[in-house]
Amino acid sequence: MNIQLTVNGQDRTVEISPDMRLLDLLRDVLGLISVKEGCSEGECGACTVIMDGKAVTSCTVMAFQAEGSDIMTTEGLAQRGELDPIQQAFMDNDAVQCGFCTPGMIMSTKALLMQNPDPSEEEARRALEGNICRCTGYIPIINAVLDAARRLRDEGL
Amino acid sequence: MRACRPSSLDELRSVLGSDGEALKLIAGGTDLVIEVRAHPEREYSLVDLTSIPELSLISVEARQLCVGATSTHRDMETSPSVIKHATAISMAASSVGSTQIRNRGTVGGNLAHGSAAADTIPAMACLEAEAVVESCTGNQTVHSIENFITGRNSTVLEKGQFISSIKIPIREGRLSWFAKVGSRRAVTISKINLAASFYPDIPNKPVKIYIGAIASSPTRASKAEEELSRLISGSGCKDSFLRALSDTVADTIPGRSSLPYKREAIKGLGDQLWDHVKEVLR
Incomplete structure (x- = not known):
């Protein structure tokens, strides 16, 4: 299935499988490896990203639920070569x-x-x-x- | 695995009416995503409720607070209407998990999951809340929160049904309160929790007290309610109140290994509640 979403300010159309989590989409499909997999059950926070302005654990969000959402990861922070x-x-x-x-x-x-x-x-x-x-x-x-x-x-x- | 995101209640009803046994409703996903990952052998067909705007509304209508089922714990924590009319629910929601979990986990999901250690459920029970359940045909049934959970992780929900909202009656002069004990101060699951509603200025109005995390659904503490009512009427004995709470725990879980701990822990929560009510009465 295809979903559309915004990641670090860029509109993206991404092919996902229904069993994929947002974490898998960001790391494995889009290559945003700042998003870490730790406990895989929403306890450790290593996979935290910002979804529509709120911090969420991307290991407890299914990728298909991110359709239309605005996602920010650490890769999206630095601007023009300068750290945030x-x-x-x-x-x-x-x-x-x-x-x-x-x-x-x-x-x-x-x-x-x-x-x-x-x-x-x-x-x-x-x-x-x-x-x-x-x-x-x-x-x-x-x-x-x-x-x-x-x-x-x-x-x- | 299959997945779909209905965008309206009509579309949801249509999906619920047509799909098979594997169908599972998902909202925040804080419990279900972990379950799905733990059972790769199972066939899941996930239906996302977070794509339906009507299910996340919070409104006050006809002396009722109406909380949409996909309202998050963060919404409960910050909504001025919930803080004002259902303080215990707001307090309970703010004690759930971490910031990230409160941003995703929903009040309806908490109820549908039917966890004995859920924090918002005793809080809803003490406020005489009811869950509005809808079927794929559009039929609505209303269930008291107290009777919603029927056993370990099981509820009155049947195939093809979903929780659309929680209705909390708004009562003039009613206050409510919640506290819990876990293994640590924050990001912790309740070992035991306590929720109460009371009318500090109207002595004859009923006090409601529920203990959570000792049975599959919240346990009413009737004897403790009587003692707290006496406090509001101008008498009342704290020791009797704490003993009544402890006895309710002992009567509910006789012989369980956690009983010695829980019958003492409830006294700590009871002590906080008693002092809170005394402070309000001052």
Whole structure:
């Protein structure tokens, strides 16, 4: 079956099989390998993408359900060769260790900051509670989220 | 596997009327996608409900809050109407899973899945909510939430039927509350949960208390309701209230290995509820 959707700002028509998940579509069909497969049951958040403005685990969405939707992955963040302020904040705050969870963390952060440009620490923790990291201990990650919010607010001034 | 996305209720009814045994309705997919992947030997024919706009509406009509079946937990958490008229449901929905799961998981899916540990179901029960079920022929039946789940992961839903909405009566002066205990603070499945509705300014109005995650459907705690009513009338004893809750747990799951834990854990939730009501009465 064919579906039409927007991925990282580009309109795409994609051939999928009915048993494919959004995760499989993004990784295996479109080659967007920032989307990681971790637990495969919506627990770890490694496969987080933004679907119609909201963070979702792409392992619990069937690909055919994404017909007509607007999907954003980490590949869609950098513009004109420059990292997105969220990506830069993750690097500058040492919020990356092995890196496997990082794209999911960044997409949850992006979804949060699209809705709430000035989150409290508690709001940042809640937005990322569905993203598991086994390396960093979370403190640098939360620091990165709050730093990214500051950078984006400063950019907007 | 087959899949389709009806775009209207008429189209959905047509699909439901024509398809075979393998047909499964999918909305958020937070339970069903995992089930489908776990059973590659099964033949599934998935019908997506998220493509039908009418099923995700939240409205207030004729003293009723009407919540479309594919409204998400995030919708329950943030809708001003739900927060105002069905606080317990909003509190329960906000305690479900992670941000990503709340963005996809739906209130109708939670009910249709029939999990004993569901958080929104005791909250709906304490508010006397009803599920509107439609068939492929357009017939509507209304089921109380309390009687909707008939056993472990089974419900009153029959082949060719779907939940179209949840109706919650709006009662003047009624407040409601929800809390749960899980293995961790967030992103956790209830080991036990507690939902209540009460009228702080009208002592003679009924208090409703339901305990979740001890039986397949929410368990009413009648003795505890009586004690909380006494508190609202100006007396009431907290120890008696907590004992009544604990006794309800003991009577519901006698001999189960989790009983020693759950009959104590419910006292912690009861303590929170009692203090909350006292604070409201102050």
